[in-house]
Amino acid sequence: MHASTVLLIEIGALLFGLGMLGRMGRRFGLSPIPLYLLAGLFFGHGGLIPLSASEEFIAIGAQIGVILLLVMLGLEYSADELVGNLRSAAPAGVLDMLLNALPGALFAVLLGWDLKAALVLAGITWVSSSGVIAKVLGDLGRLGNRETPVILSVLVIEDLAMAFYLPIVTAVLAGVGLLGGLSTLGVAVVTVIAVLVVAIRYGGTISRFMSVKDPEALLLSVLGLTLFVAGVAAELKVSEAVGAFLVGIALSGPVAHHATEMLSPLRDLFAAVFFVFFGLSTDPADMPPVLLPALGLAVLTMLTKVATGYLAARRAWIALPGRLRAGLALTPRGEFSVVIAGLAVASGVEPKLAPLATAYVLITVVSGPMLARLPDYAWFKNLVRRRMAARRTTQKPLPSAE
């Protein structure tokens, strides 16, 4: 058979299989992300059916998938939104970083891994996926809730922090020395700040270059600009993901809105390829030994996320049920953890990191949305109500409660 026909057959069968998996998952209310990861584990190295002809194609598709995930993340926010509430949201963001990045780093040190792996694992346990969480909040009808702005501002800080974190990780993984790393970081910081300033001042002008009226031209120009900037950013060692994120931020208004609509199906396609690719690069035989550590790490960091949401909501004078809702809603971690782990795997850090990250993401992505749903059950509400009543009787209410 001709190589290109094998490629067509492999890719076709793979995508069709993913479609069926996603459909099945949705029936049980599951996010498709873990299913795609499992599918990736199933194929590939050490898996049951190796995909040989399409390996290269999937690798490039995965790279485009990461870029699209990031540009869509940027499109979600305007530069004003990212920077505007920075001062009020910063304490919650710092709390979030301390409570969630540190356990990941410490865990890696405990396992006896090097600092590179610790840095990567810190990122994996730190970032919640804003895409998954915003969708869960919308599905649960909680967008009007008072704790929702608190949750969103934590996510905004996380996403903004990623713009600085990813170049650092890219530099460290590339093995550049301390001086080289610092200069890369300097370039990254300057670039990010410059883009933010330009986006705030001239976002409208940049967006005016692209006409909303012609969908085809808009699709090509936005996609082209994103890939181009991502490539240039990668060349500057700033990480292509950050480049794409910045393009998303710079676009605003109706252009951003229409671009979101048009890029969404493309993102879904290539992101699925990316998740499969990540699964592909993990040998299923490596999974069992890391399952238990991954479970421990997942439980630990879910608790710290709940604590983060609880404390952040308390700062905003939200009552106990709302604090718990905020905490539990923050637990889902998803595509972003995979993106970070993907970077590490590509550069061949600690061999156990990829299976650990896969297991961790599988556990958190499945249990996170379920945990987020918890506060809506009657028994949970009753439990909280009883706690609050008990607290009221034991503590004499002071005029300035809290």
Place this chain on the structure above:
Amino acid sequence: MRVRVEQTPLPGIGVRHDLVTTSGRTVGVVSHRSGRRDLVLYDVDDPDSCLASIPLTDDEAEALADVLGASLMLGQLAGLRQQAAGLLTEQIALPAGSPFVGRRLGDTRARTRTSASIVAVLRDREVIPSPGPTFLFEANDVVVAVGTRDGLDGVTAILAGDTDG
């Protein structure tokens, strides 16, 4: 009288407006950047959470705003009617051939001549309360006037151009 409407930005989603009613309930509107909007009602037991989130289409939101706006206007007029017996309220459509289309309300000298007052104008499903003398009439305007039976008939006649003003 002024109600405090609080505005909260929702980064990545849009903006939320809400207000606390005199009865202690909180209602709000979540406006998505995509143009979608949800009407949200808050829980009495747990005021931080919304009990219901009702998505409204453009037309539904407009219809709801109309109903709320119009009921307010009619309620005020009903109150007026109760206070002063013998006073009537009437909606008078500006006839197509009215000499006042494109002219100012002051030009009608309706109040001086009939002692009835024009208290509002309905235009394009919108209520324009207490129009001043410089208010410009347009075709298809509907005038809301308050006065005695004779006075209101007088306003109708003036707007139709039936009197020699």
